[in-house]
Amino acid sequence: MRYAVQSPISGMLFRHPDDAYPDRPLLVATDHETERARYWLPCVDYPTVRTTFEFELTVREGLTVLAAGAHVGDESNGDGTITSRWRLDQPCPSYLCCLAAGEFSRADGREVGGVPHAYFAAKRFDPAMLERSFGRAPAMMEWLVRRLDHPFPYPKYFQIAVPEIGGAMENISLTTWDDVFVLDEPLASELEQRVDSVNLHEMAHSYFGDLIVCRHFEHTWLKESWAVYMETVYWDETLGRDEADYELYSNAEAYMTEVEERYARPIVTRVYNSSWDIFDNHTYPGGAWRIHMLRRIVGDDAFWAATRDYVKTYANRTVETADFRRKLEEHSGLNLVRFFDQWVYGKGFPRLGIEYAHDTEKSTCTLKVKQTQKDEKKGIGLFEFDLEIEITDDDGARKFSVPVREELNTFVATVKGKPSLVRIDPERRVLFRP
Numbered sequence: 001m002r003y004a005v006q007s008p009i010s011g012m013l014f015r016h017p018d019d020a021y022p023d024r025p026l027l028v029a030t031d032h033e034t035e036r037a038r039y040w041l042p043c044v045d046y047p048t049v050r051t052t053f054e055f056e057l058t059v060r061e062g063l064t065v066l067a068a069g070a071h072v073g074d075e076s077n078g079d080g081t082i083t084s085r086w087r088l089d090q091p092c093p094s095y096l097c098c099l100a101a102g103e104f105s106r107a108d109g110r111e112v113g114g115v116p117h118a119y120f121a122a123k124r125f126d127p128a129m130l131e132r133s134f135g136r137a138p139a140m141m142e143w144l145v146r147r148l149d150h151p152f153p154y155p156k157y158f159q160i161a162v163p164e165i166g167g168a169m170e171n172i173s174l175t176t177w178d179d180v181f182v183l184d185e186p187l188a189s190e191l192e193q194r195v196d197s198v199n200l201h202e203m204a205h206s207y208f209g210d211l212i213v214c215r216h217f218e219h220t221w222l223k224e225s226w227a228v229y230m231e232t233v234y235w236d237e238t239l240g241r242d243e244a245d246y247e248l249y250s251n252a253e254a255y256m257t258e259v260e261e262r263y264a265r266p267i268v269t270r271v272y273n274s275s276w277d278i279f280d281n282h283t284y285p286g287g288a289w290r291i292h293m294l295r296r297i298v299g300d301d302a303f304w305a306a307t308r309d310y311v312k313t314y315a316n317r318t319v320e321t322a323d324f325r326r327k328l329e330e331h332s333g334l335n336l337v338r339f340f341d342q343w344v345y346g347k348g349f350p351r352l353g354i355e356y357a358h359d360t361e362k363s364t365c366t367l368k369v370k371q372t373q374k375d376e377k378k379g380i381g382l383f384e385f386d387l388e389i390e391i392t393d394d395d396g397a398r399k400f401s402v403p404v405r406e407e408l409n410t411f412v413a414t415v416k417g418k419p420s421l422v423r424i425d426p427e428r429r430v431l432f433r434p
Contacts, residue, residue, distance in 0.1 A: 001042055011036035015102075015163060025122035026063075027102025029162045029176060033169055034217065034275040037094035048215045048318050050091035058083045059101045066120065067099040068092065068172045070155040088172065090154065091316055093213055098171030100160050107131045112141045115152045121161040125182045133183045133195055134159050140200050143234060144207070149308045153211045153315065157203070168198050170205030170227075197231050204230040207311055215318040217275040221267050221344075222319055224279065225287025232288065248292065248428055251285030256349060256433055258282065264347040264378045268321050289431045290343050296429040297339065298332035306331035338384065343431075348373055348380035350404075350432040352387075356422055358415070365391055365419055367402075369409045373433075382407055385430055389413075392421040399426070 005012075011032055017024045030037070038045040055067040058081050065074070069088030076082050088097070102122070107130035109117030117138050119130040137159065141152055154173040161179040168177045181195050208230070209223030228251065236244030258281040265271070267287050272278055295303040310327040325340050351373040357366045367389065371382050389400045394417035402411045424434070 005040045008039040011039040027162055029100040030098050031165050032095040034095060043094040045094045047093045047213050050093050053088040053092060053097055055086040055099060056083055057099060063101050064104040065101045066158060066174055068097050068174050092172050096172045096210055098174040109135055109138050112138045116156050118158045121179055121182050129182050129184060132188050133181060136196055137199055140203055144203060148207055148311050150311050168202050170202045170209060172210050175202045200231050200234050201227045212314045213318045215320050217278050218268050218270050219320050220278045221283050221287035222324060224283045225291055228284050228288035229291045251288055252431055254281045255286035259348055264380055266347055267344045294328060298328055298334060302332040342383055350383045352432050352434055354424060358418055363415055365413045365415045367411045369404055371407050388425055388427060388429055390423040390426045391415060391419050393417050393419045
């Protein structure tokens with residue numbers, strides 16, 4: 001098919017100097033999520049439709065050219081232009097292919113398992129700024145490869161920051177960033193960890209979203225929720241439990257606020273006007289919390305064994321939510337259908353009213369847990385889950401796992417002396433609002 005495109009309304013961004021902005025960088029870069037490749041690339045712009053790519057990109061000499069896949073080589077055309085060739089052998093949905101060209105500065109990171117790292121941005125950003133912003137990516141890749149027990153699936157990991165791209169995007173082997181993330185020294189003192197979170201998030205997509213592609217948009221949580229949760233796991237294993245707990249708290253607040261102040265929907269839903277509607281706080285932090293709860297339910301050993309099996313089994317394939325559930329069930333021996341029906345295909349989360357009373361004569365502690373979230377108008381019902389209670393009395397701290405099944409649930413525990421502390425869900429196993 002031969003065709004020409006002039007001034008595409010989306011999907012491909014052009015920037016160049018002009019009289020009003022003589023210092024504006026010269027560049028072109030693509031930005032496709034969710035369905036914007038179609039504005040310049042003839043394609044079936046849907047995630048389940050995937051192809052390999054060969055790019056032959058002709059530009060004037062002196063420009064840097066980048067694209068998804070491996071660099072095959074550059075050839076001078078003898079007329080002041082060069083043609084740069086790139087090849088991506090892995091199947092790729094349209095929204096994850098990428099190309100860029102322009103006047104860029106460059107910094108190179110160290111290779112990881114034969115995978116080269118490099119960082120690019122407009123010339124006004126010097127290589128030291130690029131290294132300061134993205135230079136921890138190789139260590140992140142080493143961590144991901146160990147955690148998932150799977151080699152990095154692509155021939156390179158390049159990152160490029162361009163103006164007005166909007167956030168960051170996990171294009172296969174060529175992640176794009178808005179250049180507001182490029183840090184000078186003062187900014188780095190405040191934003192380095194934030195940039196690292198985004199960096200880890202986009203790299204995690206190389207597995208969850210790029211290597212394993214969601215078959216339909218309603219299953220987007222299988223990529224976005226995973227990328228958010230891998231941020232939490234990374235901080236837990238590198239900075240410690242407090243940092244991970246803060247991530248869980250922040251994610252819970254973001255999701256629950258959206259439910260309370262805007263709308264409640266299932267994590268997996270076919271009801272949306274635009275595929276962009278799925279990319280909200282239900283999918284990102286809300287879905288990440290579902291993954292965290294599943295990890296607590298099945299235990300670390302079964303969870304990570306299932307996750308590694310999931311990555312290995314569905315590499316270069318498309319998935320639906322049931323595929324993930326079945327892997328968890330295979331490795332844990334548990335039936336998780338009810339959990340998915342409530343927490344993934346159902347709406348909302350529990351709100352709990354908790355009352356506590358101590359009876360000195362009977363040496364008992366009574367807890368009443370009432371679910372108050374039921375809302376027929378919003379379609380939010382009761383939940384069934386196990387709630388962990390920790391009671392500290394004269395014998396020390398003891399934990400109880402108590403079943404919450406009804407609207408009002410009452411539990412009685414024998415104690416020695418008057419309890420000095422009662423903690424609800426001390427290990428953050430359940431998403432709820434007290």
